[in-house]
Amino acid sequence: MTDRRIGAFICGCGGNISDYVDIEKVRDEVEKEPGVVVARTAMFTCSDATQREIIDIIREQELDGIVVASCSPKLHLNTFRAMARRAGLNQYVYNQVNIREQCSWTHTHDMEHATDKAIRLIRAGIARTLMGHPLEMIRVKTIPRVLIIGAGISGLQAARLLSTMGIEVHLVESAPEVGGQVASWGPLFPSGRSGKELVQTLTSMIEKDDRIHIHTSSQVVEKTGNVGEFDISIQSSDGKRTSIKAGAIIVATGFQRYKPPQGEFGYGLPGVLTLDEFRDVLDNSDSGSIRYNGRDIKNISYIYCVGSRQGSNDEGSHSYCSRYCCTAAVHTALLAGEKQNPLHQYHLFRDMRTYGKQELLYEEALQKGSLFLKFPDEEPPSVKASNGHLEVALKDQLTGGEEINIGSDLVVLVTGMEARPNRELIDVLKLPVGKDGFFNEIHCKLRPVETVMDGILIAGSAQGPKNVHESTISSMAAVAKSAGLLMKGYVDLEPFVAVVDPDLCEWCDDCSNACPYDAIGKIEKGGKAIAQVTTAICKGCGTCVPACEKLAINVEGYTHKQITNMIDALAKEVV
Amino acid sequence: MTDMVESDKNTRPSILVFATNNISDPGIDLAGSSHMAYPTSVKVIAVPCSSGIDPRWVLHALTAGFDGVFIAADGTDCAYLPNCTERTGQLVKQAQQLLEKNGHDPRRLKMAAICSVCAESFVAHIESFQKALSNM
């Protein structure tokens, strides 16, 4: 049998579990499992009092493994890991079994079978614990230097802030100048300062800063190493290569503007412009009038959501909202209204998304006479040229589907953002991108700006459409994350990585080929070639596991033995 | 009579679900938080990524007595692998071949992408899979 000493603690969750699962019966059954020396129920296992009781039991009974059957591990895994540590145990001999979200709450009408299921789930947790063993977090040394890719508004902000924290920065920019797209923009909401001014302020700070090294006309071409110590090669347009060591990488490569194909909403006809093109017209018009092609502009129609929220969810489609364009268009209309009065401005929209403080801008535009017309998603407006004018036809939903024809001097297509084509960079960094082409963060709320690659963070619109404000916020988050990582001098990583059984392994390189992160190499050990996992690079995805015919490679916490024993425990009848 | 049917539905056909820690397991949690019902014969093991599910585990589950295995994959949302769907699809094919070789109906393995808010879709998949399994 086993000499393990496992404690099982079953939570009633104040009725959330105990109303639907007979937790006393569960305890009686679980207590009989081999290896279990103590099984208890509690009303609230997560309460301080119960945690203290469990700690006492762990010490008295000299437990070497614990299972808590309660809510989803997403809620309390770390609570009970901390409890295990306080009791003097390795936190990885603790396993949490979800008998709330995946049992009591979804089987509220069948207590008998819900109880049966709870018993089986806990048995599986016990099986996993029996086959588990203490693990140590993987500690990696870090270099206090950050490589930032992209010197747009996000990258510049990140560089400046990291420097104030005493962290050295290498700023790599593919263009000959820093500043990115914002550098070419006119007045921005809400400060009213121009993008150009904003970038100049940042640039002048950065240029004076000894801790920030700028590499323009350069690309990242190679990356090895791992969090704490990456080795990066950059290549400038003249072919010169430089290698940089950095503890973390911030990807701030930004977006590119959607360019409508010829004919989309009349694009290509004289007087049909994208929002950016119209901003240029405005910036170059004297005050008192707006002129285009030698004509005074009196009527403007804006068509929203061009290149946004279009198409299905297919690869490369623009099914997302570009966030910034509604506000940008409304802001532009206000600027245009200041240049020329009277000016009739018609905004043809699907949904106005001038959220938060930007709502004030929308209200101002309403008050100043901009008219907003909602067209149905499935019936977009049409644009055609007639007698030197443009005619925009739409069905206005707010007048009950009235078909309205607007004679316009200009039609402005409010275009969105799309992901930059970063193929080479994606290959070098091995960063996952979403189907929309933007870089993926791990979780938009729980772990924003972080990627699955430890030590590689994303900032600004490289992650998805953002306005300048949101971009700088996200770059500050990336700064906080990277500084938090580097200023300690080391980083601890979860130990759920792949491990090779040297007895079973006979190096065939199948696992190494399967690994998406190049984390597996070959070494000589005991006179034979075997696979070796670089733990700091391994993400623990387990892709190598099914590749190995010999069952010689496992992911800690999810070993063949653990999984098959869990399956057996789940399948076994409750007598 | 109704109790009988309800109870039968809860015990058979039994399904083992492989879910992923970051995406599909939270989706299944959400089904519970929303008090959606699916049979108790459905049990979940969460792993880091669906591309790491070993076909031999699938065979083991059917040998151990499960009637079917459902892989709740991350699809294109996977934070580990951009081509996770492809890889998992490949594994499903391998696993189905393995099942067939061992005398099991390959349709006893099913895969679908379940995202972190796909609670309804998960329950619907389970329902249709159970129906399909009952007819095998």
Place this chain on the structure above:
Amino acid sequence: MTTVNTVFIESIDPRFDAAACMNCGVCTALCPLEIIPLPRMLFREVMLGLEDKIIENEDTIYSCLLCKMCEANCPAGVPIAENIRLLRNYINSALYGLGR
């Protein structure tokens, strides 16, 4: 298909103000006369310069009670009664030649 008439828009009294209307429909729901195009749709038609629509709705414009049931409950604070009055004013002077 109706065409936007900017000349008409400019001839309406500039005090006409329905900009804040968000088309919630409270006005329509509360109208004791149950006048359907009043006031939200009518106001949009004014702002869009659909002059034909305004003339079509002449009777509606004069049958408003100005009781302000809608205005007092308008979440956007649109001065509905005043707008109606200004539309009457437009028709009186442009169509009836009154008050000159």
Place this chain on the structure above:
Amino acid sequence: MSLPKKAILGILTDNLLNRGSVLPLSDRTAIQWSDGLDIPRGGETVLYTGHMYQIMPYLGTMANRMKAMENSWITKFMNLGRFVNRFINVSRFMAFPGKNEKQTYNNILRAIALLLRKGGVKYGYLYEDELYSGALIYDQGVDMALANHARRVRRVFEDHGVRKVITVDPHTTNMLRHVYPEILEDFDLEVQSYLEVLADADLENAEKSNGEVMIHDSCVYARYEGVIEQPRYLLRRAGFTVKSPELSGALTHCCGGPIESLFPSRAHEIAAKRMEQLRTMGDPIAAMCPICLVNLKQAGKNNDEVGDIAEFLARALLEVPGPKERVTA
């Protein structure tokens, strides 16, 4: 076919421009109510009737005739009517109210005057110098005609050195308090409705309970002028138990009156609908606006069903004959 709006509005406008009122009254008709009250002429504070109560008996009978005309061949001749009206006061021929009706409305004004006196309020009256406020013309959006008229009204106040005006109906209150300051520069008279004045005045409570009364709020008082609590307070002090229909106060339902002159049938439908709402309890109904009063009376079964709030207050507080009988000084 509806009534020809152009012709009707034309007559009303012409009357206001040429004769100082939409439905010109003789001086005698306008001031008859004050006979025997010995109200001082002019003064810093004046009671201002705005002719609304005095016009009502005429408007009521005229509307009835118009309603009969609404779908008839006579409508064709309305344009001719407008032409003739420039020389002869057509509206006089269209409206011949009965003596009793005139007396009812005059008595309301007398009641108001006496209530104010009882409350210790000192005021004068402008007699034949008083002018109509132009409310109807304002509502119909004939702004140019109104501006001219408003200047005339202001001159009357200036000539008499008036500083404060006590109004007797919601429409005149709104015109003087909110509309005039919009259309006239530096128009800053203090304007209060007699209900507001009385609520602040020193009135003794009634000694006995006077039963229940259903209150009908005026749209203009409730939603334009915020006068909601005062009438209730006064009725309670006068010993009434005040009932309110479901739609009351700021949510009060219109009586239909404002469209009486152009769409009499529609106006009567609205009045009937409102009467249904007010009648649920079977209590007497108190209106506080002459337009409401005339409309609801028309929609009501008999003359007793609806009364003016001033009549209720007078009956309870003045120890003089009630609404049906004549109020004497």
